[in-house]
Structure formats: structure tokens, C-alpha cells
Amino acid sequence: MNRGTSSRSSFWRSLQIQRRVIHALLMREVITRFGRENIGVLWLIGEPMVFTLGITALWSAAGMNHGSSLPIVAFAITGYSSVLMWRNSVNRCNAGIQSNFNLLYHRNVRVLDVFVTRILLEMAGATASFLVLVTFFTAIEWMELPADPLLVVSGWLMLAWFGAALAVLVGAASAYSELVDRIWHPTAYLLFPLSGAAYMVDWLPAKAQAVVLLLPMVHGVEMLREGYFGHVVRTHYDAVYMAQVNLVLTLLGLLLVRDAARRAEAR
């Protein structure tokens, strides 16, 4: 129960233990997910690559310039990578307590450690795939480098924060009821087209804009796109709004995970 939080020194000790545990879990998870043959790691990049190529092919074949002069490849990559960023961590943490219950027999391992491990791994994967895709398509001159790299990084980090907070929240909530797991899947599918991955807010009528801008990830994607394309595109986002939503989600998630950990039960 007590990793100890009463004094400063025990707080640092707890932090050290947590760092160690997360490292152990990361190593374990990497081998489990990707195997020793290292083909698995390629799929981190392979999957978005296939998607990007597919979208590009479809849009090119349809002869649409998608209502603007935006380069399709860069548009697809920024869109799909953003989805990966917030969706995959949630998918991995969903029902994560039950499937990892046996790890809790090691007293140092906490539910939050399991979540953090999975989130870190998903983010590393999504970031790696984004970087590799950008490098690859830039090298073959299908896309250009970002106009404002710092803004790209900011948008990316905001999406990461959103994904992490939502992942902890959904992961903890799924310990209470199987309904959470059932509802999350259709929700994720519905959010995909709404998330801004496949459109720019500016293309929508004003009324629709107001609605989609309620979704926090839309702001992140718009930020990312402005960073990538510069002022060629008109973007609509409010970083403060997104940060506020993220903060609320983070607090709710942390509160819920503490209680969910207390309720964890063997099957």
C-alpha cells in the first residue's frame, strides 16, 4: 500500500521505484508485442504507410484536389498520424487492468504504471511512424518539410497529452463496467471522421465549425496542419481550450485510476 508519500525522501524513492517498474514493463511489453524477430516493429510504420498510400491513391484516382491546393500526401500523413496519436493509447489501456491483473502480485507494480507504459509505447510508435513517413515521402519529393516545425511539435504534444489523459480515463473506467469497453469501440470509429483527420475546419460551414471545434483533438490537428503547411491554409484552433479539456481529463483520469486500482479483482 505504502510506497510512502509522507516525506520528501520517500517521495523520491517512490519516483525511483516507479521509473524502474516502468522500464521493466516497457522491456516486457516490447518483446511481447513485437517479438524477437523485429518484424513487429516494422508494423508500427507499415500500417500508417499502407493507409497513407491508400488514401493518396484514392484521392488521386478520384481526381479531387480536395477543394484546395493542399498536397494530398502531407494531408493524409498529418491526418492519420494524429488519429494514431490519440486513439491507440486509449485502445491499449481500455480493459488494461483486467488483462494485467497478475502483474499486480508484484507489489511495486501499480495500475498507473501499466497504463503509462502502454501510453509511452504507443506514443513512441506513432511518433516514429510519423517521422519515418515524413522523411520517406520528403526524400522522394511527394511532400515538403514543415513550414513551422515548432508548431508541428506543439500540436503533436497536445495530441499526445489528450491521448494519454483519455487513455487513463477510459482504462480506469473500463474496470467498472464492460459497457465502457463496448462503447469505446464504436465511439472511436465515429470520432475518426470527426477528428479533423480527413478535413480542414475551414472547409465546413460556420455552424458545423462550431460543433466540431468542441472536439479537443480537432484543435490539435489544426495546429499540426498550420505548422506543416504554414499560412497557405486557414486554420481554426484554440490551444487554451484544448489544454483546459486535457487538464480536466487528466484530473478525472488520475482520480478514477486511484479508485479503480483499489477495486481491481482477480478474475
Place this chain on the structure above:
Amino acid sequence: MILLENVTKTYGTRLGQRTVLDRVNLRLDRGRNIGILGRNGAGKSTLIRLLSGAEQPTRGRIHRGMSVSWPLAFTGAFQGHLTGLDNLKFVCRVYGVEWKPLLRFVEEFTELGLYLREPVLHYSAGMMMRLAFALSMAIEFDCFLIDEGLSVGDARFGNRCHEELFQKRRDRAFILVSHDPNIIKQYCERAAVMHQGRLYNFETVDEAYAFYESALVPAPSVRFD
């Protein structure tokens, strides 16, 4: 010292809350040991889960003044795709211990040979047992939790487990949980009986045994409240 104060654990079932542990009190000092006797369904495994920290009590308090092991030879936390060696590295990292100095012990104790570097999912039950026991011995704890167990593999391996646990580590505390009074008699200096969610403490194993035999007469009934 390990101290349980009025520890209660209830689980939600379709028929309402079921009390599996009911105001359990237990005290175990450093270097001492206790056997806990109980029939199937008496709440022994729940007690082990609470002691190891995998689950939290619904009410009451658990104080751990010494390091407590995970349940001895527990194989549940193994990941099939990890090799035996990976699993050793994993527990070492979790507990902050260097794995390299332990490799020889694990190799010799498990006698797994090349299989130590094979995924655990290719192991037989016996190999799994040997690895699990070796990992339990690789990390040093003040108190070991032993669930039934000790019915490990063949006689020779059983003897070696016995030597590691009860001879080389005889200065450690342990809590042994079993439905078999003979095992408790053989290893424990003191015993308690788990019956219908309550824990009855006794000074001697014989007293506990007598109570256990008499308590066996009425079948444990499921209680809801």
C-alpha cells in the same frame, strides 16, 4: 511485522455483496511463521491476494513492516512470449536487483539448459514450476507467501525447494496457506484456521488442527449480507 486489522473483503456478485473475509486479524513478526488452514472456498486465496497487495481490502488495514514476496512459485505473471531469462530480467528490474549475478543460480536450479532462452509458452508444466520457484528464490524477501504449493514436480525437485526455502532461508518469515493439516504441521510453528471468512488464531498447531477437524462438520454455506 505484518499486521492485519479488521480486514474485510467483499465481492459484488449477482446476488449482492458477498463477504469473503470478515474482520480478519493477524500479526506476524519478523522471522516467525504461521500456517493458515482452510477448506476450499474458505477465503485462503483471497487472503494471499490481499497480503501480496494485488487486491486492496474493502475495509480494515494492512500494515507491512517488512518486504512481502509475491505468492511463491506463482506463474500467472509470466508472459508467454518472454523467455525464462526475460522473466528473470523482468522481476529483477521490478525489484531493483542486478540479474547477472543471479543467472548461475537460476540456471543450476531450474536445470532448463537451453530452454532458459526459449519463450515460456514452450515450457511444460514442470519446467514452468521450476522457473517460477527459482525466480521466487532469486529475489530476497523478509516474508514469503506460500499458497498450497510445495507439491512441486518430482521428489528430487521437491527436496531442493525444501532446502532453499526452509533451510537456507529459515531466518525468514512465511505465511503458508493450505487445506492439508499435515503440511502445516510439518512446517509451521503456529496455525490459524480460516472458516467462513473468519480467521481463528491458535497458539499451537494442534489446537488449530482440533478446531479445523470440528469445524469441518458443517459444510461452509454461502453468506450474503
